[in-house]
Every structure is written in structure tokens, then in C-alpha cells.
Amino acid sequence: MTASVAVILTVLGVRSARAAGRELDREAAEAIHVAQEAARSEERERHQRILHDRVLQIMEMLARGDRRFDTGVRSQVAHEAAWLRDLVETGREREPGNLVAELEALARAYALQHLRVEVNTAGLAAAGNPHDRLPRSHVAALVEASREALTNVVKHAGTDVATIRVNHGRDGLVLTVVDAGRGFEGEPESGTGLRRSIIGRITEVGGAVLIESAEGEGTSVELRLPIP
Numbered sequence: 001m002t003a004s005v006a007v008i009l010t011v012l013g014v015r016s017a018r019a020a021g022r023e024l025d026r027e028a029a030e031a032i033h034v035a036q037e038a039a040r041s042e043e044r045e046r047h048q049r050i051l052h053d054r055v056l057q058i059m060e061m062l063a064r065g066d067r068r069f070d071t072g073v074r075s076q077v078a079h080e081a082a083w084l085r086d087l088v089e090t091g092r093e094r095e096p097g098n099l100v101a102e103l104e105a106l107a108r109a110y111a112l113q114h115l116r117v118e119v120n121t122a123g124l125a126a127a128g129n130p131h132d133r134l135p136r137s138h139v140a141a142l143v144e145a146s147r148e149a150l151t152n153v154v155k156h157a158g159t160d161v162a163t164i165r166v167n168h169g170r171d172g173l174v175l176t177v178v179d180a181g182r183g184f185e186g187e188p189e190s191g192t193g194l195r196r197s198i199i200g201r202i203t204e205v206g207g208a209v210l211i212e213s214a215e216g217e218g219t220s221v222e223l224r225l226p227i228p
Contacts, residue, residue, distance in 0.1 A: 096139045099131040100124065103164055106143060110150050116161050117150060123167030130168045130227050138225055141201040142175055145209075148197035149177035149221040157181025157219065172207075172226040180218040198223075 096102050100121045107117035124131050131139075146164060153162045159181035166175045198221065199209045207225040 096136055096143055099134060099139050099142060099166070102139065102143045103146065103166070106147060106150065107164070110154070110162075113154050114160055115150065115154050118161070118163045120163065120165045123165070124173075127168035131166070131173060133227055134173070134225070135205075135228070138205050138207075141205045141207070142173075142223060142225065145198045145201045145221075145223055146175065146177055148194075152194075152221075153177070153179045153181065153219075157183075159218075168227070172224060175223045175225075177221045177223075178218065183213040183215050183217045183219050185213075185215045 103119050110117050157179045162179040210222040213219040
């Protein structure tokens with residue numbers, strides 16, 4: 001090989017390496033951009049859920065009907081305001097505690113909206129309390145999805161009683177929110193509450209949602225989650 005040929009090959013090799021480097025840089029930049037967009041989208045979704053599930057719902061509760069602004073409602077509003085202030089100041093949602101305790105607290109909150117919520121978790125105790133193995137993200141998803149299901153009872157069902165049942169089966173944990181209200185025929189309307197706050201939350205943590213209803217026979221919202 002002559003010296004001139006060797007030089008040409010060396011130059012071509014350098015150019016090829018530079019081109020490959022530029023391509024890798026471009027692919028890396030695209031990957032970073034995609035990851036950043038996904039993170040921004042996830043954050044937007046989180047903020048929209050927060051506004052819908054907590055802030056908007058408490059405002060709608062205050063606006064509904066001819067009701068007194070009594071001590072119980074004042075207490076709930078103060079609790080939600082403290083929760084929102086903590087979120088604004090820290091940027092983090094409060095970590096949920098034990099699933100059963102969270103559901104019982106949810107029942108007490110809805111009692112202030114004149115909805116009596118019966119919480120039946122005997123099936124968990126009989127199975128050795130498998131919910132204690134649930135990650136906090138799964139507990140939060142179940143509690144917030146249940147919150148939205150109860151809000152729908154208050155707004156649409158025309159009843160003042162609902163039941164939350166939690167059991168453990170071979171496929172994992174099953175939480176069902178049931179009411180004996182007016183129900184509906186056909187497919188439920190896929191609004192923000194159903195799509196994001198119930199189905200979105202549960203599917204994001206690997207679960208599934210089943211909604212059953214019939215006119216005059218109430219509604220059942222079933223949340224299923226595998227237990228690690």
C-alpha cells in the first residue's frame with residue numbers, strides 16, 4: 001500500500017467515525033427529548049388528577065344544593081386546604097398509610113357529604129392481611145380511585161349509602177365500591193373522573209377495572225390489583 005492510499009484510507013476512516021459519532025449524538029439527543037417529554041406528560045397528568053380529584057371536587061361539593069356550611073364541612077375544607085398547601089410547598093403528595101386505615105378515613109370524609117360508606121375488610125383479615133405487602137403507589141391508586149367512585153355516587157347515584165368491600169383472591173386484591181342507586185344502561189360516560197382518576201390510576205400500577213350497572217339496580221366499580 002502506498003503512502004497516499006494509506007492517507008486517503010485514514011481520512012475516510014476519520015470521517016466515518018465522525019459521522020457515526022454525530023449519528024450517536026443525534027440518537028442520544030432524541031432519546032433524551034423523548035424521556036423529557038414523557039416526564040412532562042406524566043407530571044401534567046398528575047397535576048390534572050390532583051386538581052380534579054381534590055380541588056374541583058371540594059368546590060363542587062360546596063356548590064351543590066342548598067346545604068349549610070356546617071362545622072363538619074368546615075373541617076373537611078380545612079383538611080383539604082392543608083393538604084393542598086403542603087403539596088404546593090413541597091411538590092410532593094402525602095404518602096398513604098395502611099390501606100384499611102385510609103379507606104376508613106375516606107368513609108369519614110364522605111359522611112360529611114351525607115354519604116354513609118360501609119367499609120368491609122373482613123376478607124383481608126381472614127387472608128392474613130395481604131394488603132400490608134402492597135407498595136405505597138398501589139395503596140394510593142386504590143384509595144384515590146375509590147374516592148372518585150364515591151364522588152360519582154354522591155353526584156349521580158341518588159342514594160346516601162355505599163359500600164367498599166376488599167377481598168383477596170388467587171389473582172390478587174379486589175376492591176369493590178357498590179351502591180344501590182339509580183344506575184345506568186350501556187357504557188359509562190368516559191369523562192375525566194372515570195378515565196384518569198379510576199381507570200388511569202389502576203392500570204398504571206398493573207391493575208384492571210370492571211364497571212357494572214343497570215338502570216334502577218345500582219353500580220359496582222371493581223378494582224383489581226396483583227399483590228407482589
